[in-house]
Amino acid sequence: MLIHSASQLLTLPGGPQRGRELGRLGIIPNGAVLVRGGKIAAVGSTAELRADFPNEPALDAGGKVVMPGFVDPHTHLVWAGDRAAEFEMRLEGKTYLEIMAAGGGIVSTVRATRQASLETLKDQTRARMRSLLRHGTTTAEAKTGYGLETQSELHQMQVLLELDAEGGLELVPTFLGAHAIPQETKDNPQAFTDQVVSEMLPALHAWWQAHGGQRPLPYVDVFCETGAFSLEQSRQILTAAKALGFPLKIHADEFDNLGGASLAAELGAASADHLVKTSAADIAALARSNTVAVALPCTPFGLADPHYTPARAILEADGLLAVASDINPGTAWCESMQFVIALACRYLRLTPAQAVAAATINAAAAVGRAERVGSLELGKQADLLILSVDDYRHLGYRFGTNLVQTVIKRGQILPA
Numbered sequence: 001m002l003i004h005s006a007s008q009l010l011t012l013p014g015g016p017q018r019g020r021e022l023g024r025l026g027i028i029p030n031g032a033v034l035v036r037g038g039k040i041a042a043v044g045s046t047a048e049l050r051a052d053f054p055n056e057p058a059l060d061a062g063g064k065v066v067m068p069g070f071v072d073p074h075t076h077l078v079w080a081g082d083r084a085a086e087f088e089m090r091l092e093g094k095t096y097l098e099i100m101a102a103g104g105g106i107v108s109t110v111r112a113t114r115q116a117s118l119e120t121l122k123d124q125t126r127a128r129m130r131s132l133l134r135h136g137t138t139t140a141e142a143k144t145g146y147g148l149e150t151q152s153e154l155h156q157m158q159v160l161l162e163l164d165a166e167g168g169l170e171l172v173p174t175f176l177g178a179h180a181i182p183q184e185t186k187d188n189p190q191a192f193t194d195q196v197v198s199e200m201l202p203a204l205h206a207w208w209q210a211h212g213g214q215r216p217l218p219y220v221d222v223f224c225e226t227g228a229f230s231l232e233q234s235r236q237i238l239t240a241a242k243a244l245g246f247p248l249k250i251h252a253d254e255f256d257n258l259g260g261a262s263l264a265a266e267l268g269a270a271s272a273d274h275l276v277k278t279s280a281a282d283i284a285a286l287a288r289s290n291t292v293a294v295a296l297p298c299t300p301f302g303l304a305d306p307h308y309t310p311a312r313a314i315l316e317a318d319g320l321l322a323v324a325s326d327i328n329p330g331t332a333w334c335e336s337m338q339f340v341i342a343l344a345c346r347y348l349r350l351t352p353a354q355a356v357a358a359a360t361i362n363a364a365a366a367v368g369r370a371e372r373v374g375s376l377e378l379g380k381q382a383d384l385l386i387l388s389v390d391d392y393r394h395l396g397y398r399f400g401t402n403l404v405q406t407v408i409k410r411g412q413i414l415p416a
């Protein structure tokens, strides 16, 4: 299939974009892309590709933007129920950490999720996945983390693998058994940390040998935060995971600066996420590493908190920056990377070009898939979008409407 007559074909060439390089879109005006066998077979001008492939079935992009599908590198997609009541409590003055300390927050979603059957969890998660796809996300990282005990966490992992196997939105699984301290051990975070290390991670490893098929091991993540896991406990969990061969991620500096970003850099984690209260020393450590800094602007927006990730400082330091939705039932039920881009332009002070690169090729790097998705380059997976606009800067500029007209996943046009 030859997709032609794109006003702007955004190719995002040359791999992940560090520091001031961020925003290299590789725009081909009046561009075209040849898709064969679910992969990108050629990119160029419409005139060139039409001359070279005259008999190829054609799809007219109609003078609109064509670009890679968004990669959402941080989601909590699997949960049951909702927390609308907590939203209201926050508006009335309670903080997220206060609600969490009083037995609400993450553990209240844990109660609902533990009770839900596999089919219920799949149905509720599938509905969100479809919405992500309609908004242009073609690959998403997805975390467990609403079980907080081995069987329930593995149940959520099973949901993720089964939904991924259905096709459509492609999922990159992450194990987040260390998402919060469960009610059972709420006065003893160290006991739960020890349980994650000695029971959950080995069980996950064994489960993966039986159920993971050919897939690489999933990421292991931890919520390093006041009221969740301390820096030392996070180190214990991530070090144990690394020893078992798992690739790593961390939630760091959402509310307090505990040093989780430096820990991520030291352990070679794929990403460190949130990074709102990150110190200059942590930023420098990240910038010296290949750990991607993942900003989640929907989260402070969702909490009506004025503090956002210091994205410009990360870029000045020559760090790798990506953006993600952080979709979750507590702080940020947002299915749209377009909205993430709109927030990133305003609150992270990124240009639309920087935000687009942070939501595609750099986001792919944050989930270890930069060789396969996130750009339109020869041999990569044909995951692409046709927008309803002729200038990519409408991403960021406009918000609250879906500017994605057509989604193509592995070369297949998805039903609208």
Ligand SMILES: N=CN[C@@H](CCC(=O)O)C(=O)O
Pocket: 076, 105, 106, 109, 223, 251, 254, 299, 326, 328, 329, 330, 331
């Ligand atoms: N901060 C920790 N985890 C999620 C929130 C999850 C929830 O509140 O249910 C986050 O990344 O924002």
Ligand SMILES: [Zn+2]
Pocket: 074, 075, 076, 251, 326
């Ligand atoms: Zn998260």
